[in-house]
Amino acid sequence: MSEERELLRETVAALVAKHAGPAAVRAGMESDRGYDESLWQLLCEQVGAAALVIPEDLGGAGGELGDAAVVLQELGRALVPSPLLGTTLAELALLAAPEPDTATLEALAEGGSIGALVLDADYVVNGDIADVVVAAADGQLSRWTRFSAEPVATMDPTRRLARIQPQDTVTLGPDPGLADRAAILLAAEQIGAAERCLDLTVEYAKSRVQFGRPIGSFQALKHRMADLYVVVSAARAVVADACDDPTPTNAATARLLATEALCSVASEGIQIHGGIAITWEHDMHLYFKRAHGSSHLLGSPRELLGQLESEVLETS
Secondary structure (H helix, E strand, O other): OOHHHHHHHHHHHHHHHHHOOHHHHHHHHOOOOOOOHHHHHHHHHHHOHHHOOOOHHHOOOOOOHHHHHHHHHHHHHOOOOOOHHHHHHHHHHHHOOOOOOHHHHHHHHHOOOOEEEEOOOOOEEOOOOOOEEEEEEOOEEEEEEEEEEEEEOOOOOOOOEEEEEEEEEEEEEEOOOHHHHHHHHHHHHHHHHHHHHHHHHHHHHHHOEEOOEEHHHOHHHHHHHHHHHHHHHHHHHHHHHHHHOOOHHHHHHHHHHHHHHHHHHHHHHHHHHHHHHHOOOOOHHHHHHHHHHHHOOOOOHHHHHHHHHHHHHHHO
């Protein structure tokens, strides 16, 4: 990771630590819009989170996909409800147009407008709060200038989804492969959640005493947590590579490994924490719900495996 990107990560981590503790996360997810609007403005004003992927000549920060991934990873670590994922994807879609809409991009970059990318109209991230909606279907992008949105029930209370139906649309141009970039950004968010989930489990194992010893000193649990560390570290490396080379194969692989990492850590974390993990007061159940909600967002593991299998057959 470059020095600039590490500084970005540290800045976001400091903001999250100060403004997005467990109580703040719960307050945000239960609010009318599903996120902390004051924290969102801080991220936009102090970090430029919503401007990262937009070129400087269009009012953005001129960053890369990896920069957005770093921010999403830190937000995912604390399960911060945020419109960043959908907004970033909407920006990437608008930038793919032959003549990008500068005014709309500037509003998104400032955080005043919220964006959403439609890959599955029944489950759209930011769908119920979006001002700017772009859809990718059949190799083409279209902007939905008028649309209806209806919230849908989800397992994960930290991420709201909505069902959207278009009323008026405008064709933007060919789709450059936004589903791949969406998969990579979601994978980065999953990695952050997996890392924090593992940290919580290790901390609990060090403090929970059974038979006169911390349970983390038992060899069987040491092995389980060491295995989880390897799984998360390997997935993190694959996601980082995908950010630099967002091919369909790299994107599918990153998503598959990030999903496996988060689901494995969340499941083991629930088991090691015991009954306390499934109480509303404890955060582990939120990580468990995020793991399973994210695993079926933007393509299920089975669909990702099918995609990779098809690519292998085509090249053999």
